[in-house]
Amino acid sequence: MTVYHLKTPISEEEIRKLKVNDVLYITGTIVTARDQAHRRALEYFKEGKRLPVNLEGLAVFHCGPVVKKEDEKWVAVAAGPTTSTRMDIFEDEFIKNFKVRVVIGKGGMGKRTTDAMAKYGAVYGAFTGGAAILAAKAIKNVKGVEWLDLGTPEALWIFEVEDFGPLAVAIDSHGNNLFTDVAKSVEENRKRIYQKLGLQP
Amino acid sequence: MENAKIVENAAFNLIKQAVIYLPKDVKQALEKAYMEETSEAGKTQLKAILDNIELAEKYQSPICQDTGTIIFYARAGANFKNLDKVEEALTNATRRATKEVPLRPNAVDPFTQKNSGDNTGRFIPYINWEIATGDTLELTVMTKGGGSENVCVTGTLVPGEGINGLKKFVIEAVIKAGAQPCPPTILGIAMGGGVDIAMKLAKKALLRPLNEPNPNPEIAKLEKELFEAANMTGIGPMGLGGRTTVLGVHVEYAFRHPASFPAAVAFNCWAARRAAARIHTDGTVEYLTHKEKV
Ligand code: SF4
Numbered sequence: 385m386t387v388y389h390l391k392t393p394i395s396e397e398e399i400r401k402l403k404v405n406d407v408l409y410i411t412g413t414i415v416t417a418r419d420q421a422h423r424r425a426l427e428y429f430k431e432g433k434r435l436p437v438n439l440e441g442l443a444v445f446h447c448g449p450v451v452k453k454e455d456e457k458w459v460a461v462a463a464g465p466t467t468s469t470r471m472d473i474f475e476d477e478f479i480k481n482f483k484v485r486v487v488i489g490k491g492g493m494g495k496r497t498t499d500a501m502a503k504y505g506a507v508y509g510a511f512t513g514g515a516a517i518l519a520a521k522a523i524k525n526v527k528g529v530e531w532l533d534l535g536t537p538e539a540l541w542i543f544e545v546e547d548f549g550p551l552a553v554a555i556d557s558h559g560n561n562l563f564t565d566v567a568k569s570v571e572e573n574r575k576r577i578y579q580k581l582g583l584q585p
Numbered sequence: 586m587e588n589a590k591i592v593e594n595a596a597f598n599l600i601k602q603a604v605i606y607l608p609k610d611v612k613q614a615l616e617k618a619y620m621e622e623t624s625e626a627g628k629t630q631l632k633a634i635l636d637n638i639e640l641a642e643k644y645q646s647p648i649c650q651d652t653g654t655i656i657f658y659a660r661a662g663a664n665f666k667n668l669d670k671v672e673e674a675l676t677n678a679t680r681r682a683t684k685e686v687p688l689r690p691n692a693v694d695p696f697t698q699k700n701s702g703d704n705t706g707r708f709i710p711y712i713n714w715e716i717a718t719g720d721t722l723e724l725t726v727m728t729k730g731g732g733s734e735n736v737c738v739t740g741t742l743v744p745g746e747g748i749n750g751l752k753k754f755v756i757e758a759v760i761k762a763g764a765q766p767c768p769p770t771i772l773g774i775a776m777g778g779g780v781d782i783a784m785k786l787a788k789k790a791l792l793r794p795l796n797e798p799n800p801n802p803e804i805a806k807l808e809k810e811l812f813e814a815a816n817m818t819g820i821g822p823m824g825l826g827g828r829t830t831v832l833g834v835h836v837e838y839a840f841r842h843p844a845s846f847p848a849a850v851a852f853n854c855w856a857a858r859r860a861a862a863r864i865h866t867d868g869t870v871e872y873l874t875h876k877e878k879v
Contacts, residue, residue, distance in 0.1 A: 385625045461646070462646070462650035464649060464651075490764070490767075491764045491765060492764060510825060512633035512637070512822075513767035514634070514649040514854060514856045515633050515634060515649075516637070516647070516649050517640040518637040518640060521640060552626045552630065552825055562825055563824060566820065566824060569819050570820060573817055573819045577814045581810065581814060583752060
């Protein structure tokens with residue numbers, strides 16, 4: 385296990401050094417996007433429109449933050465990750481078109497995303513589910529927000545972060561997926577459990 | 586102060602305590618899990634959880650952005666005054682807590698999909714009533730997260746399979762839930778009654794402190810067996826692999842109909858938030874879970 389501290393924008397070469405089980409902390413810019421924002425971003429790309437933020441080398445964060453406005457300025461109060469599987473249907477295109485280098489969320493993602501990460505050079509960083517204060521404290525500044533018409537949780541929040549993490553590298557850019565590995569060993573373990581408890585499958 | 590206002594204030598304090606400070610037994614179990622976890626990825630997750638708990642206490646902020654659905658358990662002494670005012674007091678406390686703590690508004694009308702904005706609505710906060718002798722009101726609040734609620738299951742097992750059927754049901758539920766309920770989780774398990782009774786008992790079992798096995802040694806043995814089996818799955822903290830998938834397993838039961846074997850598994854995430862107090866008729870409030878935080 386190696387601990388990496390990377391600054392955005394992250395290059396393909398840098399991200400390819402990471403392997404599953406490594407730990408990553410990010411300093412720089414991360415942008416939130418959930419289902420709706422993913423969909424709209426891909427529509428923009430198809431129509432040849434530019435996104436309001438250039439995502440190249442940045443991290444996209446599956447998160448609907450709790451934010452409040454203090455003296456006309458947005459502050460992130462709680463910003464834990466949401467379940468990533470809902471974004472699986474968009475993420476391969478998203479990585480390909482916008483060259484994001486890190487996808488942050490919880491629960492892991494599937495084969496399509498894993499393949500795209502290997503092909504274009506990106507990793508999935510699992511952020512601890514529920515650890516909302518830990519995330520919020522690493523957000524030093526809300527640099528901006530776009531697409532607020534989608535609602536606060538679904539908008540693109542542009543966060544300036546310092547040592548945002550720990551992110552467990554659960555999918556690397558070499559085709560490894562920790563969640564798939566765990567699922568496989570759970571299948572094996574199920575047999576052992578049934579045996580131990582004397583159960584018939 | 587008038588009785589209803591005392592109940593409201595106590596309930597407000599309980600909600601606030603619950604969402605900011607995890608009970609001691611849960612914290613200790615997480616610390617122990619951190620010490621014993623051998624998977625590196627799992628250990629990192631447990632460390633992040635412990636750091637997050639500490640930050641929440643320091644900044645008096647809710648532990649998780651999902652402050653859950655507010656559920657009360659009220660054990661009412663038959664001679665406690667103004668019992669008919671308690672429901673309103675609990676609703677008021679919920680509204681106040683939503684604004685002042687603050688909590689995320691989590692009460693949505695399933696027909697219109699509209700969020701009430703204050704964590705109240707039809708049957709919410711939900712109150713589980715129990716009547717006891719005496720003149721005190723024992724109030725417990727559970728703020729129940731959505732991620733762990735989504736994997737709760739009930740089933741009707743084959744009576745002929747007996748307890749083995751239940752064991753299978755539990756293991757399959759844990760495997761199917763995977764990373765979704767933010768493991769390490771706590772399992773509340775119940776059998777018997779009807780399906781509704783089983784789930785009610787399973788959920789209530791989540792309130793029992795982690796270091797208290799069921800007083801019935803036979804059931805305590807089953808709890809231990811299922812605890813070990815669930816941790817053998819290797820799902821681990823946040824589903825990243827490891828030996829800590831559950832922090833505790835609590836089993837309850839009711840008698841069953843000869844032809845049916847209802848069972849329920851309730852999950853609570855690591856953010857297992859609960860707080861309790863005893864309110865006396867003279868207006869004094871005794872905080873039971875968060876004594877030092879009042
Ligand atoms: S399951 Fe629990 S810890 Fe995870 S996000 Fe929901 S409330 Fe928070």
